[in-house]
Amino acid sequence: MTATLTRADGPAPAAAPVHPRRWLALAIIALAQLMVVLDATIVNIALPKMQVDLEISDAQRQWVLTAYTLTFGGLLLLGGRIADYWGRKRTFVVGAIGFALASALGGAAQDGLTLFAARGLQGVFGALLAPAGLALLTVLFTEAKERAKAFAVYGAIAGGGAAIGLLLGGVLTEYANWRWCLLVNIPIAVIAIAAALPVVPESRAQGNTRYDIPGAVTVTLGLIGLVYGLTKAAEPAYGWESPVSLGFIIGGALLLALFVAIQLKSSHPLLPLRIVLDRNRGGAYLSGILTGAGLMGAFFFLTFYFQGILLYTPIQAGLASLPISAGVFISAGAASQLMPRLGAKPLMVAGAVLAAGAMFFLTQIGLGTAYATHVLPGALVLGLGLGFTFVPLSSLALVGVPEHDAGAASATLNATQQVGGSLGAALLSTFALNASAAYMTEHLADGPLPLVQANAAVHGYTVAFAWGGGLLTFSALVILLLIKVSRKDLPAEAAIHVG
Incomplete structure (x- = not known):
């Protein structure tokens, strides 16, 4: 991740x-x-x-x-x-x-x-x-x-x-x-x-030295409730309309709303809302959630595609995933050099568009497609897009932040990416499994059962990639519409980037 x-x-x-x-x-x-x-x-x-x-x-x-x-x-x-x-x-x-x-x-x-x-x-x-x-x-x-x-x-x-x-x-x-x-x-x-x-x-x-324990408990339980509800929605015995699925999703959302209320009332909030309500930082955090969701979806489903469909060994699967990391390193270095001249926004929009395009490209995978033509280009471009997004995000998290809020602002960005990855994995898994189940129902008589099952699994992966591309496209729109910071407003010193 x-x-x-x-x-x-x-x-x-x-x-x-x-x-x-x-x-x-x-x-x-x-x-x-x-x-x-x-x-x-x-x-x-x-x-x-x-x-x-x-x-x-x-x-x-x-x-x-x-x-x-x-x-x-x-x-x-x-x-x-x-x-x-x-x-x-x-x-x-x-x-x-x-x-x-x-x-x-x-x-x-x-x-x-x-x-x-x-x-x-x-x-x-x-x-x-x-x-x-x-x-x-x-x-x-x-x-x-x-x-x-x-x-x-x-x-x-x-x-x-x-x-x-x-x-x-x-x-x-x-x-x-x-x-x-x-x-x-x-x-x-x-x-x-x-x-x-x-x-x-x-x-x-x-x-x-007081701690916002109620805030920490409500936000964590709220997120767990959302993910658990999404997990139940993916199970055939429950589905989206199940009282259990809806109950956990609604309960999780209510706990997150309670977390916001606690932050407004607390004298020592876990997350001072003034940090999030700034237009540029709020856009950066929302983009971080969406980008984290897209990245988690890519790694998660490619792993099962490599080992379950292409029958790669674990080492081969690890090597096959490396182009994403390679792309991140290449573009992160380039972004560090370009940001002082171009600013954060153009790089982030370009990065989100590249990453979204890569996810849409990965929807073309199939049982008989080759890694070199159908996975490698998408994985590399996805990594390039993510690198162009992550580096400017680190700086945007600190724009206009008073010194006493700097630690919270920085940690919030990291937290949003982790949370985005969690919600993305749960949401995309639900879409993928439901799509696979529907494919099985429609094509059960189309051939031998193992072949239909494999095609159903790949169909689920491509649906997940399509939704991941949609999330990254939404991230590009968020950056385009919300972030107004100029290159002169960015912190002079680069933030730590772990990518």
Whole structure:
């Protein structure tokens, strides 16, 4: 999964002491962050094996991804506040320990429910670990040039996590077992914790230490309710008109409305609404949700197409997915160079249009189509489009933000992309499975059952790609209509980009 983590605190006062082992601390923090980023994609390649071994239904399989991204995105803002006031090092260590234990639970899972719970716990502890690591870097590197270098190193290491996850997931699934896609986090966490305890200094923020627990609970439960309702809508026994499906969807929406009410009334809101109500930032966050949804849909359904239809091995599937990551890296570098001259809006519109076009191109896949002609071009262009979108998004999240809101504004962008991926996976899965079921009903007599089933599955994937393209097209319209910022308004310093 692609995420953007930013932090825009200004340099610390000149008198602040320089920590002698700050570069070693950077390596430790980056290692832990790599673990968090890895987990968004490492299980993607293993999903087909997980589904068979644990007898997970097609409607429920997206919970392997969404249980992680929902809790991570829903609790990220609270995690940042806890880190600031409870202690950044303490939060970092607790997050790493919890992440390792949750990974052990997932690796030992004997049924889908245990695996989903473990993935949710990984997201909870990841929401502590990730913002604590960023906050520690801000404290450790007080000189502007050193801080820029540290964030560049951190961003590059964490940014490679998605690509590393695809390859590592393929290797572990093929040569060991899918369980190692989760268990591999344990040695990484042990190394990070053992190194952090003597090296990383403790630090805390001063001021209001109250936490918006009601806000965190309502927003997370609201999102889970929406996703659960969408999952039930994909099951033949329920469908869209089922009281269960509608009940959870409506209940989730009401909880999200309650979250907004809590934010308006709270003296210490989890998400100050002034951050979201700004036209440019609001457009950036909405675009982040839509882009996250499109990206998750692409990775999710391509995995099953590669292994279920083209019969690729897990390693081959991981390699076949890499052009998306390659495209992101290429365009992210180009966008960083072009943004000072062109501004954010033209790049974002072009990126969303490219990504949408790629998704529509992927609707042409079939049982007998070749990877080189029908997948590779779409995957590469999708990556290029996403890179042109993500980099400007990082800067737009900080336009006109007062210093005391910078951390919340940055974390909100990351949270919206995670939440968008969760909702996108659930929504597109529902559309895909319903389309496959309808295809089976209409074509049951058209040939041997295995052939009809394969064609039905591919039809579902193409419907999902079409809806993903629609979401990205909507993102382009949002950018075009809402974002009015000029290049002169963008922050002078680039934000951290993890792509």
